[in-house]
Amino acid sequence: EDQVTQSPEALRLQEGESSSLNCSYTVSGLRGLFWYRQDPGKGPEFLFTLYSAGEEKEKERLKATLTKKESFLHITAPKPEDSATYLCAVQVPAGGTSYGKLTFGQGTILTVHP
Amino acid sequence: GAVVSQHPSWVICKSGTSVKIECRSLDFQATTMFWYRQFPKQSLMLMATSNEGSKATYEQGVEKDKFLINHASLTLSTLTVTSAHPEDSSFYICSAMGLAGFSYEQYFGPGTRLTVT
Numbered sequence: 001e002d003q004v005t006q007s008p009e010a011l012r013l014q015e016g017e018s019s020s021l022n023c024s025y026t027v028s029g030l031r032g033l034f035w036y037r038q039d040p041g042k043g044p045e046f047l048f049t050l051y052s053a054g055e056e057k058e059k060e061r062l063k064a065t066l067t068k069k070e071s072f073l074h075i076t077a078p079k080p081e082d083s084a085t086y087l088c089a090v091q092v093p094a095g096g097t098s099y100g101k102l103t104f105g106q107g108t109i110l111t112v113h114p
Numbered sequence: 115g116a117v118v119s120q121h122p123s124w125v126i127c128k129s130g131t132s133v134k135i136e137c138r139s140l141d142f143q144a145t146t147m148f149w150y151r152q153f154p155k156q157s158l159m160l161m162a163t164s165n166e167g168s169k170a171t172y173e174q175g176v177e178k179d180k181f182l183i184n185h186a187s188l189t190l191s192t193l194t195v196t197s198a199h200p201e202d203s204s205f206y207i208c209s210a211m212g213l214a215g216f217s218y219e220q221y222f223g224p225g226t227r228l229t230v231t
Contacts, residue, residue: 034220043207043222045156056115081130093219101148102209102220104157 002027004031007084013078021073021108023088033071034102035064036087044087047073062072078112085109118144118178118210120223127198127230133192135226136209143188144210149181152205164191198230 003026013019025033032051036044048057050066057064061082063074073086089102118141121205127133145166150158156228161173162183170183180202182194191210195202207225 035139036222041119041225041227043209045227048219049219065218100159102161103160106157 001085002090002092002103003013004088004103004105006086006088006108008108009106010109011111013075013110015079015112015114016077018076018078020075021086021110022070022095023073023089023105024070025088026069027090027103029092031092032091033066034089034091035071035073037084038087038107040085047086075110078110080112080114083110083112116140116210116219116221118208118221118223120226122226123224124227125127125229127228129199129230130197131160133194134192135197135206135208135228137191137210137223138195139189139210139221142205142210142212144212145184145188146211147191148209148211149183149191149193150200150207150209152225158207160220171189174179177229197230200230203230204206224231 005024007022032049034049035047038044048064053068054068063075065072085107088105089104091102119138121136123197147164149161150157159172161176163187164170164183166185166188170179180196185191204229205225209220209222211220
């Protein structure tokens with residue numbers, strides 16, 4: 001069974017204090033690993049998709065990396081507006097009507113204090 | 115990025131009534147849409163996968179007769195919660211899969227808050 005584990009469950013940072021969120025996965029085969037940001041009461045907002053080990057993607061203060069067993073979301077010099085729940089999800093190769101199915105981790109609640 | 119809308123954004127209904135939620139991809143065609151539910155402080159749980167023009171595929175434990183899904187066009191999928199009960203109260207989120215460059219990305223709607231009284 002595909003499993004996705006995110007750590008820590010919650011992270012409190014001071015503004016400007018860089019850190020990383022972890023997403024460990026156990027899957028039969030990885031098609032893609034997704035990172036989303038979710039604000040309270042809203043749908044997830046797409047951040048990145050990573051497809052192969054060694055791949056890195058950046059967007060503003062965020063950088064996502066991928067290995068064969070885990071992914072990291074690095075946050076450089078965070079600001080209070082970066083406070084949100086960060087979700088990672090894996091997508092495995094599948095045929096038929098299961099194509100594109102995502103399995104989500106439990107999320108990391110990030111709070112950045114000014 | 116691609117835009118996915120949901121309507122309504124919130125709804126309150128009485129126990130025993132049915133509620134329909136719409137999910138639209140506004141600027142791209144989505145051959146596949148997904149329906150999730152999310153309880154407070156929990157992650158997203160996939161309910162079903164909806165393919166345009168065919169029957170939806172439901173995840174284990176999801177009652178297909180209670181949660182009716184229709185994907186009538188490449189831009190619209192609907193979820194109908196039939197004979198709703200208080201335990202169906204939740205945050206329902208749809209996503210749509212669209213082609214971005216050479217790969218398919220999955221974009222989420224803003225969600226629908228359902229409260230059954």
